[in-house]
Amino acid sequence: xxxxxxxxxxxxxxxxxxxxxxxxxxxxxxxxxxxxxxxxxxxxxxxxxxxxxxxxxxxxxxxxxxxxxxxxxxxxxxxxxxxxxxxxxxxxxxxxxxxxxxxxxxxxxxxxxxxxxxxxxxxxxxxxxxxxxxxxxxxxxxxxxxxxxxxxxxxxxxxxxxxxxxxxxxxxxxxxxxxxxxxxxxxxxxxxxxxxxxxxxxxxxxxxxxxxxxxxxxxxxxxxxxxxxxxxxxxxxxxxxxxxxxxxxxxxxxxxxxxxxxxxxxxxxxxxx
Numbered sequence: 001x002x003x004x005x006x007x008x009x010x011x012x013x014x015x016x017x018x019x020x021x022x023x024x025x026x027x028x029x030x031x032x033x034x035x036x037x038x039x040x041x042x043x044x045x046x047x048x049x050x051x052x053x054x055x056x057x058x059x060x061x062x063x064x065x066x067x068x069x070x071x072x073x074x075x076x077x078x079x080x081x082x083x084x085x086x087x088x089x090x091x092x093x094x095x096x097x098x099x100x101x102x103x104x105x106x107x108x109x110x111x112x113x114x115x116x117x118x119x120x121x122x123x124x125x126x127x128x129x130x131x132x133x134x135x136x137x138x139x140x141x142x143x144x145x146x147x148x149x150x151x152x153x154x155x156x157x158x159x160x161x162x163x164x165x166x167x168x169x170x171x172x173x174x175x176x177x178x179x180x181x182x183x184x185x186x187x188x189x190x191x192x193x194x195x196x197x198x199x200x201x202x203x204x205x206x207x208x209x210x211x212x213x214x215x216x217x218x219x220x221x222x223x224x225x226x227x228x229x230x231x232x233x234x235x236x237x238x239x240x241x242x243x244x245x246x247x248x249x250x251x252x253x254x255x256x257x258x259x260x261x262x263x264x265x266x267x268x269x270x271x272x273x
Contacts, residue, residue: 182231
């Protein structure tokens with residue numbers, strides 16, 4: 001049986017802010033949450049990627065940069081070459097080059113966007129602050145490449161271990177609209193956000209017209225997800241559910257796991273966007 005994996009990623013994990021991996025399995029028309037795994041280091045994350053397959057994983061970090069940015073900087077426009085070049089840069093190099101690109105552009109259009117950003121309503125993958133998704137990509141994608149996983153539509157690897165870009169905020173907005181459900185700051189971990197997490201989990205379990213798969217889990221796990229005010233555990237589970245949807249597309253004959261045939265093979269695409 002193919003296992004399903006969802007990852008809430010951090011580019012600088014620690015014992016306080018760990019990477020969360022949600023593991024599950026398909027069971028009929030449901031996805032059963034089996035385990036939440038906490039990883040305090042990037043080395044632990046790297047080790048986890050070598051877990052024998054078959055598994056399909058959804059990872060909450062960008063897998064590509066905007067073509068407009070890459071061409072402007074005269075970086076390689078082949079995905080693998082671009083990611084290898086990107087990985088060799090320091091964070092200071094990335095910050096400097098991206099800031100120079102933004103400073104030359106008009107107010108309101110500082111950042112370049114990928115084609116997937118509009119339907120997913122996601123942050124530009126070149127952002128280095130609030131949230132620093134560029135640094136997440138810089139930390140995560142090289143480890144995925146080193147592990148030899150398969151990136152559908154981008155780079156061939158071990159097809160028993162499949163990595164897909166997912167974005168939990170996209171599914172959360174389908175249920176909650178603009179209502180906030182998480183915050184790392186203790187002072188902002190309100191009853192309203194607790195209720196939002198409970199409502200979001202309810203939609204995942206009992207179904208929602210905009211969520212194409214349903215979740216099954218124990219009462220104890222449900223309490224843990226709602227009780228995690230950072231939202232990291234719930235985000236990992238949503239990534240697992242998005243991976244489950246992608247795996248369903250594969251089982252129906254789609255070798256791209258639901259990614260659009262016409263997607264830009266440099267930029268990549270967010271599952272189910």
